[in-house]
Amino acid sequence: MPDQYRVIAHVGEVVIVAMDRRTFLAGSGAGFLVGGKVMPLASYKQVAPEAIEYLASQIDGFYAAEATLGPHTVIPSVLVQQEVLRQFLTVARGDARRALLRTNAAYAGLVTWLYQDAGDLGTASHWANHTLEFAHRVGDTQLIRHALTNKAMICTDEQDGPGTLDLTSAALMDETELCPKVRVQAMQQSAHGFALMGDRRGADYALDKAAAFLPQVDDEYPWYNACRRTPGYIEAQRATCYNRLGLGAEAVALWEQVITGLPATARRDAGVYRARQAVACAQAHQPDAVVEAVGQAVTIAQETSSARLRQELDGVWHHLAPWHDHAVGHEVKELLAQL
Known part of the structure; x- marks a missing residue:
């Protein structure tokens, strides 16, 4: 067997092998193999x-790989899994x-996010x-409410504030029965729904509640770990909501705080946040700062395949009218033309 593969289990007479990290990151598109390829297991x-x-x-x-490389490099491997x-x-x-149904749901949620980031909302x-x-x-x-919030995320991307709130309200039904992770996920997403509706008070209230539960997140669910892995997670959501509300002057400082705290591996997130910072700077009438933020975001966009970025x-160009x-x-236009 080649060095880049290792045996991790046997199913009947079939040997299951996995690639090492280097082979996966090289973009082979086959992160999990059965006997060297995906094989029928019905027998x-x-x-x-x-x-x-x-x-x-x-x-x-x-x-984590998607946050560094963007979605298109990761999607083929995940679809094989x-x-x-x-x-x-x-x-x-x-x-x-x-156990398989739970894992399948978690992977389906991952694929949902990957296609969102690739810009394919359908x-x-x-x-x-x-x-x-x-x-x-x-x-x-817990998984059902996580799935409802995933659907709310798509409504948010579609600028559908009422739809976002419909789904997050359903996700938070009988809230005290939910684990902290699900409560944080649904609450922060509801904040985006409120922001799309122009309701700053509702957005801040939802984010404050999510922030209170964030330190309590401690479970073994393999999904939505970004909330505890990403420094400044809640403040990034708050800054995004302030962008949606047109509160650029208040968002600018938040964005600098959030971006400064990001690890080097969060490359895609850094690009998205820089682009949002540029919008906030335009709203705050700081055009020179827009140029700097756009320049950094464009560099990252050229390195990743994130349609979201x-x-x-x-959107920056619209706010720079x-x-x-x-x-x-003219300078921003030249930067954007590189994409």
């Missing part, structure tokens, strides 16, 4: 617990089946529906 009687554990353990790494899970479900029963909606279906099939309340940069015919406007 086998059971699924080894080690295989399920391995699949679940990879999810956070995919999120998803196909293996689908085939495992054809033979799994009992506890193994329930495909993202398709996978969000799969996430919700798997969550209901396993009967996991490019869309954020498109008063300076379109000035030197600042």
Whole structure:
């Protein structure tokens, strides 16, 4: 067997192998293989617990890789994992089946996010529906509410404030029964719904509640770990909401605080935040600062495949309208033309 592969489990007579990190990051598009390729498993009687554990353990790494590389490099590998899970479900029963359904839901949520970041909201909606279906099939309340919030994220990207609040309100039903992670996720997403509706008080209230629960997040769910992995997570959401509300002067300082605290690996996030900082600077009538922020965001956009980042940069030009015919406007236009 080549050095870049290692055996991690056996399913019947099939050997399951996985690539090392270097091979995965090289973009091979095959993060999880069965006997060297995705193979039908219908003739086998059971699924080894080690295989399920391995699949679940990879999810956070995919999120981290996407934050560095953008979605298009990661999507092929994740889809291979998803196909293996689908085939495992054809033979799994009992506890193994329930574990697979949970893992499948977590992967479907990951794929939802990847397509959102790739700018394909139609495909993202398709996978969000799969996430919700798997969550209901396993009967996991926490996972169901996570899936509802994933759907709310798509409404937010579509600028649908009422739809966002419909889904986050459903996610927060019987709130005291929910774990802190789900409460943080749904509350911060509801803040974006309030911001889209022009309700600053509602947005701040939801974010303050989310911030209070954030230190309590301590669970083994393999999804939505960005809330505890990303420094300044809540303040990044607050700054985004202030952008939506047109409160650029208040958002500018928040963005600098958030961006300064980001780790070097959060490359895509740094680009998105710089683009949003540029919008805040335009709202605050600081055109020279817009040029600097756009320049940094464009550099990152050229390194990653994030459609979200490019869309954020498109939005900067709209907010820079008063300076379109000035030197600042020409400079920003030249920067954006590089994309």
